[in-house]
Structure formats: structure tokens, C-alpha cells
Amino acid sequence: MITTVTNLDYLIDPVRMRVGDIDETLFSDNLIRTALVYGVKTLQRYWHTRYLIYTSDMRVSGLLVNTPNGQATLSTLPSEHDVFRNAYVTFDSSVPPTLDQRDEPAIIIAGAIQLRRVAMTSSISAFGSWSTPDLSFSNIQGAKTVQSLLTADEDELTQFFKRKLAAPVKQTFPLASNQDLLVYANDVPYQIVVRAY
Numbered sequence: 001m002i003t004t005v006t007n008l009d010y011l012i013d014p015v016r017m018r019v020g021d022i023d024e025t026l027f028s029d030n031l032i033r034t035a036l037v038y039g040v041k042t043l044q045r046y047w048h049t050r051y052l053i054y055t056s057d058m059r060v061s062g063l064l065v066n067t068p069n070g071q072a073t074l075s076t077l078p079s080e081h082d083v084f085r086n087a088y089v090t091f092d093s094s095v096p097p098t099l100d101q102r103d104e105p106a107i108i109i110a111g112a113i114q115l116r117r118v119a120m121t122s123s124i125s126a127f128g129s130w131s132t133p134d135l136s137f138s139n140i141q142g143a144k145t146v147q148s149l150l151t152a153d154e155d156e157l158t159q160f161f162k163r164k165l166a167a168p169v170k171q172t173f174p175l176a177s178n179q180d181l182l183v184y185a186n187d188v189p190y191q192i193v194v195r196a197y
Contacts, residue, residue: 001030018112030138039110116150
């Protein structure tokens with residue numbers, strides 16, 4: 001468990017809301033923090049290491065750290081398990097905050113998925129049925145409900161990454177300097193430019 005505060009802690013309450021832990025009795029802050037860190041790590045394959053989790057073994061010297069793309073110099077040294085932006089990835093927004101707000105929902109969902117898996121595996125014995133000649137008990141529906149919530153989270157995360165990432169924009173195409181463009185008067189060439197949203 002990650003017991004020290006990280007820069008992902010502000011997402012603990014949104015994750016609690018997502019998994020229905022409003023009264024803060026189901027999951028400890030440490031467990032949610034660990035789920036968020038692991039969630040960021042699982043999202044790296046979708047984001048091509050857009051965000052990285054700092055660990056002391058990444059540090060080369062001073063502010064120089066190893067990343068999957070090569071060495072990078074950070075502006076400040078993060079604390080253990082803090083998320084930081086990969087210096088080799090271009091962002092539309094500047095720091096702070098570290099996380100682009102448009103990316104927060106994916107991280108919250110990824111953390112919730114980790115917590116739902118924890119809940120399922122730690123409560124596996126409660127998801128069953130038994131009976132005696134006098135009594136019977138079944139919690140099969142409880143297992144189905146948790147599984148359907150997990151599936152819904154996974155589907156939403158998949159849709160997050162399937163959203164329209166870019167749309168073509170039509171612009172005139174610069175052909176060449178000092179070229180007579182009248183020959184193209186009836187057939188104006190265009191350039192397709194793709195911009196990320």
C-alpha cells in the first residue's frame with residue numbers, strides 16, 4: 001500500500017463517489033491512492049507513457065531521471081509515487097496542474113476498476129450460496145452486480161480512448177514560391193491538417 005501523500009490524492013474523493021464509498025467505510029485512502037497509482041500505470045499503454053509515476057530508482061542525478069523514452073530533466077523532483085508529465089510527450093496545456101483536466105476522468109475510472117477488482121477478489125467467499133434444511137442464502141446477484149459495474153467501467157474507459165481524437169481541417173496548400181497559380185484556377189489543391197482536440 002502507498003501510505004504517503006501523492007499529487008494524485010485530490011482524486012481520492014471522485015474515486016470514492018464512483019465506487020459508492022460515500023461514507024468512507026469501504027476503502028481506505030491508502031488503498032484508493034494505490035489504485036490511482038496503479039491506474040495511471042495501466043493507462044500508460046493507451047497514452048504511450050503520457051504520464052509517469054516517479055520512483056527513486058528513476059533518478060540518475062539531480063533533476064535528471066530515466067523515462068521509457070530516454071533521460072529527461074525535470075523542473076522539480078517529484079515525491080515517491082507522484083505522477084509527472086513525460087517530457088517526450090507534447091501537451092496542449094501547461095503545468096500546473098500536472099494532470100490535464102481532460103485526462104482526469106480516465107484516471108478516476110482506472111482507479112475505480114482497480115478497486116472493484118479488489119472488492120471482487122477479497123469478497124469472493126461472500127458471492128455464493130448455501131443452504132441447510134432450515135435456512136438458505138444466496139448472494140449470486142451481488143456478484144453479478146459488482147461484475148456489471150466493473151464491465152461498465154471498463155467499457156467507459158474503452159470509449160474514452162475511442163473518442164474522436166482529431167478531425168481534418170481544410171486549408172489551401174502552398175505549392176511553390178514564384179509559381180503561376182492560374183493553371184490551378186479550376187482545381188484548387190488542398191492540404192489536410194489533423195489537429196488533436
